[in-house]
Amino acid sequence: MxxxxxxxxxxxxxxxxxxxxxxxxxxxxxxxxxxxxxxxxxxxxxxxxxxxxxxxxxxxxxxxxxxxxxxxxxxxxxxxxxxxxxxxxxxxxxxxxxxxxxxxxxxxxxxxxxxxxxxxxxxxxxxxxxxxxxxxxxxxxxxxxxxxxxxxxxxxxxxxxxxxxxxxxxxxxxxxxxxxxxxxxxxxxEPGRAEVPVPARGPAPGVLRNGPYALVASLNMVMLLRMPLISVAVPLWIAEHTAAPGWTVSALLVLNTGAVMLFQVRTAAAVRDLPGAVRTVRSGGALMLLSCAVFAASALDAPLWALFAVLLVAAGLQVGGEMRQSAGAWQIGFDLAPAGRQGQYQGFFGAGVPVARMLGPLVLTTLLVTWGPPGWLVLGALFLGAGAAMGPAVRWAERSRPTAPAMAAVRPSGPPSTVR
Missing domain, CATH: 1.20.1250.20 (MFS general substrate transporter like domains)
Known part of the structure; x- marks a missing residue:
């Protein structure tokens, strides 16, 4: 294999x-x-x-x-x-x-x-x-x-x-x-055979009181608006604002899926620590802005071959930004979560995915299908801004990260399910 x-x-x-x-x-x-x-x-x-x-x-x-x-x-x-x-x-x-x-x-x-x-x-x-x-x-x-x-x-x-x-x-x-x-x-x-810190009992999961981490997760949520972009917004954009044939949507979906399969591992290999993750997310936001600008240009009158090329370039930039944003966000989400609380912190960080599924289609269709090319530029600015703001937010979260006194160290005699 x-x-x-x-x-x-x-x-x-x-x-x-x-x-x-x-x-x-x-x-x-x-x-x-x-x-x-x-x-x-x-x-x-x-x-x-x-x-x-x-x-x-x-x-x-x-x-x-x-x-x-x-x-x-x-x-x-x-x-x-x-x-x-x-x-x-x-x-x-x-x-x-x-x-x-x-x-x-x-x-x-x-x-x-x-x-x-x-x-x-x-x-x-x-x-x-x-x-x-x-x-x-x-x-x-x-x-x-x-x-x-x-x-x-x-x-x-x-x-x-x-x-x-x-x-x-x-x-x-x-x-x-x-x-x-x-x-x-x-x-x-089952993990946890070695000595590990486990969450001290408290009235509520600690992540709900961690404002800096919530800010980081919120910025990541903005960047996750890319999720319904290629599957919902782009097909509607192509149908209503361009002269491209319907099969173009399938071509762009194949490009997106194939690129992630081939290059996501290579993209993530460069991310090894928080500073590298922040740089990767920031560059991903910049690529998404470029992608949005090129998608906006596809509304211009052009020969079909040129229009198809423009859409391919836009989709290529989009998937490049997607892979970089994903790789950086994974590192950030894990590194900022205290040991023993990964489940609740990843649950909170990962909430951006269902929120993007829930609100993304409405937001994107309003911006792109209703507003047209200016909406693409607004969306690109959102991606760029969220990527740029990730650095200060991560540094704040790193300074405010929960420390050892909030945790209780134990050595389980069995699986973690036996810890009380």
């Missing part, structure tokens, strides 16, 4: 394989879910949008307490339980036939997904030395994109068949993929 695609043999590789497996289910689900809920369940577009917005909002809030649970009870067992819960929630979609059950199932699905992300990050922190975490996360991102591509291919077949049975098969695949992920996570070693 090539180390370009997976880490060296060991726990990190197990994490990457588990990521690949559940991403196959995610890819198939993302391609088919909207049509399933509209054509089979019978929901309107407004109902689907409202339900998913509520669901990801609930998931964003649930990430911190579920990450805190991973810190207290052990990240491996928590991750396994949440992967199984995600599988059950995906299977529940098979029986949904009206709006209220859809919202309940979607909220449970998003909650389990966000909690799983936090617990998995906590598990990674316990299994991988600090210096190697960003590199492992880069491998996980490559595995994620590979799995999404495979899953999207299965989803495409279901779309081609177009029957209720085909859509139900995709949802069953998603459930099976998360069950497989749970089995793979259960095979990993």
């Amino acid at each position: 090539s180390e370009r695609w997976f880490p060296a043999a060991g726990p990190a590789r197990g994490l990457a394989v588990a990521q690949l497996v559940n991403s196959v289910g995610d890819g198939a689900y993302y391609v088919c879910s909207a049509l399933y809920f509209s054509q089979v369940v019978g929901l309107s577009a407004a109902q689907i949008g409202l339900g998913l917005t509520v669901a990801w909002g609930v998931g964003a809030v649930a990430g911190v307490p579920l990450g805190h649970l991973a810190d207290r009870r052990g990240p491996r067992g928590t991750a396994v339980a949440l992967a199984l819960a995600t599988a059950v929630c995906a299977a529940a979609f098979l029986t949904v036939r009206s709006f209220l059950p859809f919202v309940v199932a979607a909220c449970a699905y998003a909650t389990a997904q966000c909690g799983l992300a936090a617990a998995r990050q906590s598990l990674l922190a316990g299994l991988v030395e600090p210096g190697g975490r960003t590199g492992v996360l880069a491998h996980l991102q490559s595995a994620l994109n590979a799995g999404l591509a495979l899953g999207a291919a299965f989803g495409g077949l279901a779309l081609h068949v177009g029957t209720a049975g085909a859509y139900l098969t995709v949802l069953a695949l998603d459930a099976a993929a998360f069950a497989g992920c749970a089995l793979l996570l259960a095979r990993l070693p």
Whole structure:
């Protein structure tokens, strides 16, 4: 198994394989879910949008307490339980036939997904030395994109068949993929056999009182508006503001996915400490500004070949900025979190993902589709500003980082789940 695609043999590789497996289910689900809920369940577009917005909002809030649970009870067992819960929630979609059950199932699905992300990050922190975490996360991102591509291919077949049975098969695949992920996570070693600090008991998870870390997470959340850019905003932009053919969207999606698979690990290799991470995020913001400016230029009258070239350049700059922002943010999110609280801190830092899924489409379509080229420049300025502000915010968070008195050092006699 090539180390370009997976880490060296060991726990990190197990994490990457588990990521690949559940991403196959995610890819198939993302391609088919909207049509399933509209054509089979019978929901309107407004109902689907409202339900998913509520669901990801609930998931964003649930990430911190579920990450805190991973810190207290052990990240491996928590991750396994949440992967199984995600599988059950995906299977529940098979029986949904009206709006209220859809919202309940979607909220449970998003909650389990966000909690799983936090617990998995906590598990990674316990299994991988600090210096190697960003590199492992880069491998996980490559595995994620590979799995999404495979899953999207299965989803495409279901779309081609177009029957209720085909859509139900995709949802069953998603459930099976998360069950497989749970089995793979259960095979990993339990971290915490050595002496480790664990959170002292308190009235609330410490991350909720850490203002500097919250600022860093908020700046990262702004930069995560890039997530729905290539999948939601750019297709609408191409359709409404350019003369490019519809297949251009597929070409740009292939470019994005392929570039992350091939170059994310190489991009992350240069990030080894907080100063390097800050520089990487800052340069990622600058690339995103350039990308937005080039996308804005695609509204100009030009021959089709020139228009296609402009869109390719814009998408290339966008994915370059995306990879740099991701690599730097991973290092920052881990390094600023105190030992023993990685679950809750990663749950809070990772809340930017469901928030981007929840608010990103509305913000981006308003800026880009409604405002046109000026909206692209505003968005680019947001990326540049958030990247530039990350340096002062990280330095403040580093000075204010919780110290040892807030922690209690213990030597567990068994897995972390035995610590009380």
